[in-house]
Amino acid sequence: MTMDSLASQLRRGISRQFSTGSLKRTLSRQFTRQSSLDPRRNNRRFSFGRQSSLDPIRRKSIGDEMTVPGHLDSTMQLLFMACRGDFKGVEDLLNEGIDVNSIDLDGRTALHIAACEGHVEVVKLLLKRKANIDARDRWGSTAAADAKYYGNVEVYEILKARGAKVPKTRKTPMTVANPQEVPEYELNPLELQVRKSDGITKGSYQVAKWNGTRVSVKIIDKDSYADPESINAFKYELTLLEKVRHPNVIQFVGAVTQNIPMMIVLEYHPNGDLGSYLQKKGRLSPSKVLRFAVDIARGMNYLHECKPDPIIHCNLQPKNILLDSGGKLKIAGFGLLRLSKLSADKAKIARPDEQLDPSNIYMAPEIRKDMIFDRSVDAYSFGVTLYEMIEGVVPFHPKPVEEAVKSMCFEQNRPQLKAKSKSYPAELRELIAECWDPEPLVRPTFSEIIVRLDKIVASCTKQGWWKDTFKLPWK
DSSP states (O other): OOHHHHHHHHHHHHHHHHHHTHHHHHHGGGOOOOOOSSHHHHOOOOOSSSOOTTOSSOOOOOOSSOOOOSSOOHHHHHHHHHHHTOHHHHHHHHHTTOOTTOOOTTOOOHHHHHHHHTOHHHHHHHHHTTOOTTOOOTTSOOHHHHHHHTTOHHHHHHHHHTTOOOOOOOOOTTOOSSGGGOOTTBOOGGGEEEOTTSOOOTTSEEEEEETTEEEEEEEOOGGGGGOHHHHHHHHHHHHHHHHOOOTTBOOEEEEEOSSSSOEEEEEOOTTOBHHHHHHHHOSOOHHHHHHHHHHHHHHHHHHHTOSSSOOOOSOOSGGGEEEOTTSOEEEOOTTSSOEEESSSSOEEESSHHHHOOTTOTTSOHHHHTTOOBOTHHHHHHHHHHHHHHHHSSOTTTTSOHHHHHHHHHTSOOOOOOOSOGGGSOHHHHHHHHHHTOSSGGGSOOHHHHHHHHHHHHHHHHHTTOOSOTTSOTTO
């Protein structure tokens, strides 16, 4: 017997086993029900048969002689049976407890697959077993839309009679002309659950759930779709978030740009921001100040060293610095101010009259004066933040903030540190003075700040200035 004939017999044998369910019973002990909160974590992409009507890749159908995949998990086996139109195989799997709405990497269910292939009896079985008739895949297509696209009239009519909805095509300002250009970060909006009762205005970040995991979501208002400036601001923020990844920088999860409403999704930190923490705790201990300062400096140094162009934050302040569950700080809020880049390291605020907050005491004077600036503006903000962590209040408190801003930015006044001199190293006071110096050239870079902070920490630890060096910040 030749190798070709032997392989042919094996394929026929495996095919028969799938039809009768014997292979399914043999492998059933290895199958586990899908339990991942993130369908992309463990699932695979179902690449057999006809693909979603909105699939940007439009993978070609393998045809009738599909190769039986190895090591099938429960979801992939269910989708494979639905693709083959194996009524008995699908029924046996469902009887074993496989979730009828299990999805693959692209969010496709067995109903999607059966509708694409036009397997009427399998579709009826799935509907009888409570399949979600309006489930949408990664690109927003439903089983009814797929059936209609592939001309499976009987399946389409069955789904329509059950109340299935065919999603209307709604273009966003970022809808791509070529489906293959759909960005990798694109999320299925149906995977996001946003609470509508929170009373949080659109355009700001709010808590949501993504596949059961809490995230921060910013939704762009539909009224902004016709405003080029709003769309450009959305794109600018998205572009910056997409390319950064650092332990001390907020993590980008994904975005919705091909469906309405458009959204940006980031990791969520239940411990809040540094601003709220300072309001609650007030003045921090020297060890906490230094640990926090190192985290901020590392995150900012990463942003400033991004290639090919540095990311200038321009809005560094405690409310844009988040505390994670491990006691680390993460930089957020960059990209919220749109800049007019003059060179790799020189910029101006694009629309100062609309973007600048007159009560933002952390903002460098050159930004307030609508001057050309560079990365040193973030060192200024860092100096003011350091002062607040040490004193527990903003500079010139309790004067009105607008008056304090005028004193610092236009009169070049700086407050004196009131904390006991013995509590803080002189080197830390010198660092603050240099960071908020009126002359940008005097301000140190964040790579220099990190070196100086490390030296201060090492010196203080060696001298035994504190005992809580390795405790979490909120302990």
